[in-house]
Amino acid sequence: MFVRPTNPISHRLARMAFISACVAALIVAAAGPLHRYLGLDIEAAIAVFRYGFYVAVAGVALGLATIVPTRPGDRRRGFVAAFLAIVIGVAGAWVPVSWFLWSQQLPVINDISTDVASPPAMVALLQLRRGAPNLPNYPGAAAAALQRAAYPDIVSIILPVAPAEAFKRADRVAMALGWDVIARAPAEGRIEAVDTSNWFGFRDDIVVRIRAEGTGSRIDIRSKSRAGESDLGVNARRIRDFAARLKAER
Known part of the structure; x- marks a missing residue:
């Protein structure tokens, strides 16, 4: 028999x-x-992230180069190894690629506010931000213009309830979202919190401001990253989630 x-x-x-x-x-x-x-260091961690992508691409390329001469009909272990290399390599490379694609579509900003003319100010958070690469002050008109173009839906929230009730609702939503609330100032209509990402542990600082608006309340929220020139849209998504939950809160 021929083998x-x-x-x-x-x-x-x-x-x-x-x-x-x-x-x-x-x-x-x-x-x-x-x-x-x-x-x-964050720069070193991003470098590790980037080199992981390079190694993943190399694994996928080598897998593609070896999967053709070792077809499944040959019942060779090489096919399984090459196939798994392609699957695992693509999975490993996808996150860096997706981050890169997001960064190309989104503005290079890291401070998002529903009120760009008078953003909610940080008070208690200033102490926690000491040494952070990004300064606590709002970046100004240029960032505001980029935000309006990219996120036109990020606007103040109007609720038909008194500021005291709006404050309670905003506080409940902040807790439900898993934020670490570090300051509550009902008399000033201010809530300050920190949200930490699960993977890299990036910390973003949040200020919620509640003011009277006619017979109701106007709620503004600002979310700012402590590090990184671009937030990859995280702050805008956080504000959208907060707004949606706050409007549904009773």
């Missing part, structure tokens, strides 16, 4: 592709915890 010879070189390359893809996935996944729990 088709195997290709040991192709098998080794397929295994190399599989190992590269697994290592790449671990590198990408580790970038966040290295920054959040071990204190690795």
Whole structure:
């Protein structure tokens, strides 16, 4: 009976592709915890993230190069290794790619406010932001123009209730969203909080301001990242979530 010879070189390359893809996935996944729990500088953590993407691409390329000569009909382990390398490599590369695609579509801003003319001011948060790369002051008219163009729906929230009731609702929503509320000033109509991302542990600071508006209340919210030139739309999404929940709160 004729037995088709195997290709040991192709098998080794397929295994190399599989190992590269697994290592790449671990590198990408580790970038966040290295920054959040071990204190690795954010620039270094992003570099780790980026190099993980490069290794993932190499694993995928090597997997594609070795999967053709080792077809499933040959019943060779090389096919399985090459196939898994492609799947794992693509999964590992997808997050960096998605971040890059988002960054190309969104403005390079990190401070979003429903009131760009008079953004809610930080008070208690100033102490926590000491040493943060991004200064606590609002960046100004240029950032406001970029925000209006990118997020025209980010506007003040009007509720048909008294400021005291609006304050209670805003506080409940902040707690429901999992924010760490660090200051409550009902007399000033101000709530300050911090929201920490799950993966990298990025901290964004939030100020909610409640004022009387006719017989009801006007609520403004500002969300600002402590680090990074672009927030990848996170602050705008946070404000949208808050607004939607606040309007539904009873």
